[in-house]
Amino acid sequence: MKKNKTLVINSARCKACGLCIHFCPKKALSLCGEFNDMGYNFVQSDQELCVKCNTCGTICPDVVLKVVED
Amino acid sequence: MKTFREEKNFSWCPGCGHGIVARLCAELIEENNLRDRTCCVVGIGCGGFHHHYMEIDALEAAHGRSIPVATGYKLGLPDNFVYTLQGDGDCASIGLAELMHAANRGTPITVIMVNNGVFGMTGGQMSPETLISQKTPTCPFGRDAKLHGNPLKVSEMMQEMDGVAYLARLSVATPTLVRKAKKGLAQAFKAQEEKLGFSFVEILSPCPTGWNMKVVDSYQRLAKEVAEILPVKEFINKVGGES
Ligand SMILES: Cc1ncc(C[n+]2csc(CCOP(=O)(O)OP(=O)(O)O)c2C)c(N)n1
Ligand code: SF4
Ligand code: SF4
Numbered sequence: 001m002k003k004n005k006t007l008v009i010n011s012a013r014c015k016a017c018g019l020c021i022h023f024c025p026k027k028a029l030s031l032c033g034e035f036n037d038m039g040y041n042f043v044q045s046d047q048e049l050c051v052k053c054n055t056c057g058t059i060c061p062d063v064v065l066k067v068v069e070d
Numbered sequence: 071m072k073t074f075r076e077e078k079n080f081s082w083c084p085g086c087g088h089g090i091v092a093r094l095c096a097e098l099i100e101e102n103n104l105r106d107r108t109c110c111v112v113g114i115g116c117g118g119f120h121h122h123y124m125e126i127d128a129l130e131a132a133h134g135r136s137i138p139v140a141t142g143y144k145l146g147l148p149d150n151f152v153y154t155l156q157g158d159g160d161c162a163s164i165g166l167a168e169l170m171h172a173a174n175r176g177t178p179i180t181v182i183m184v185n186n187g188v189f190g191m192t193g194g195q196m197s198p199e200t201l202i203s204q205k206t207p208t209c210p211f212g213r214d215a216k217l218h219g220n221p222l223k224v225s226e227m228m229q230e231m232d233g234v235a236y237l238a239r240l241s242v243a244t245p246t247l248v249r250k251a252k253k254g255l256a257q258a259f260k261a262q263e264e265k266l267g268f269s270f271v272e273i274l275s276p277c278p279t280g281w282n283m284k285v286v287d288s289y290q291r292l293a294k295e296v297a298e299i300l301p302v303k304e305f306i307n308k309v310g311g312e313s
Contacts, residue, residue: 016084
């Protein structure tokens with residue numbers, strides 16, 4: 001059976017450095033118009049475009065992004 | 071994950087490579103069930119915050135002295151796992167003698183040198199690893215080989231030492247290299263666990279703040295300009311595993 005994967009974003013940790021956006025092969029990530037408690041306009045994802053490859057989670061220096069399986 | 075303290079935001083600047091290294095260490099400690107017998111000895115510098123984000127024992131050594139502290143820890147508790155986390159200023163400048171002799175003795179500890187080419191914490195001054203013509207507050211016209219010497223190839227300096235069980239230069243410049251870095255780091259940890267000798271990994275890492283660069287540009291510089299002078303390479307692997 002195919003496992004269900006989700007990209008989880010812990011936006012409170014994001015520093016809007018843009019690395020995940022740069023490396024995402026599907027251009028599924030962007031910075032949103034809201035700000036977290038640190039004052040950064042954190043990352044949001046387009047779940048339709050995202051293929052759950054975890055490239056973003058591999059490069060994110062702040063452990064914001066993670067693909068989880070259920 | 072028990073090892074990683076997700077509720078504590080990293081204090082490092084946006085894009086800092088120290089965060090990637092901390093995550094890789096936490097993952098490996100967790101995956102290898104090392105948490106209850108791990109001690110991290112940090113140096114002075116931005117890397118000195120590394121252990122704040124993990125549920126492990128830690129010691130903070132004086133500048134450049136993590137290796138003698140880790141050596142003492144390992145002598146006292148030989149079945150525990152100890153690694154140092156040092157910047158290139160800490161490890162390759164003030165702490166170079168400690169590094170060379172521990173490597174030569176084959177002291178069974180793991181040393182991680184996060185090489186960002188500058189003294190990050192104090193404002194991006196020139197370190198032994200600064201590239202030729204790179205400008206810093208202490209070489210405002212760029213590093214000049216005649217005046218300051220060439221970037222010090224610390225990993226290469228240890229490749230003839232019998233005591234070294236694992237030796238590699240790794241990088242966090244791209245997602246592919248981060249995956250590779252995790253494998254290299256896993257081999258270094260294994261070298262200590264199998265009591266094969268000294269293990270050392272140099273991890274090329276960006277300091278966007280100290281380099282005065284945008285984050286994405288700093289990762290591109292790391293992948294190209296830095297790796298041309300300091301190539302990503304495994305020099306010694308007595309563990310024999312894939313990396
Ligand atoms: C004996 C001593 N000399 C100098 C300093 C000042 N100092 C603090 S951090 C640092 C360098 C840190 O650079 P690095 O080890 O490359 O780590 P980074 O901050 O880049 O991670 C220096 C020189 C000090 N704390 N102690
Ligand atoms: S890489 Fe991490 S910290 Fe940087 S913008 Fe993406 S989610 Fe935020
Ligand atoms: S100064 Fe450099 S090494 Fe220190 S936290 Fe900022 S980016 Fe990282």
